[in-house]
Amino acid sequence: MRLKFHTDPEHGWIEVKRMDLRRLGLLNKISSYSFQNADSVFLEQDVDAALFVRAFERSGSTKIEFIECHREVTPIRNYMPYKRQESRP
Numbered sequence: 202m203r204l205k206f207h208t209d210p211e212h213g214w215i216e217v218k219r220m221d222l223r224r225l226g227l228l229n230k231i232s233s234y235s236f237q238n239a240d241s242v243f244l245e246q247d248v249d250a251a252l253f254v255r256a257f258e259r260s261g262s263t264k265i266e267f268i269e270c271h272r273e274v275t276p277i278r279n280y281m282p283y284k285r286q287e288s289r290p
Contacts, residue, residue: 202257204216207270209272214236217242219240225260227253228286229285233284234247236282238277
């Protein structure tokens with residue numbers, strides 16, 4: 202799996218699809234320090250991204266490859282904060 206790792210001079214986020222959070226049972230575990238835009242969720246690097254990576258590795262899925270995307274000013278900070286959702290089967 203290839204994931205974008207977005208960074209600005211102050212922080213970073215990995216971009217994942219909401220369906221991947223659902224598949225891993227993480228919809229209600231992501232904090233409001235992450236952001237969302239359409240079907241993508243931008244997991245903040247300190248806690249939420251690590252939570253996703255651990256769950257992904259435990260699921261036996263293929264290895265994650267990160268593609269770094271650095272910007273001096275990122276639009277991610279203007280997206281809506283993530284709002285926890287209940288996982289549905």
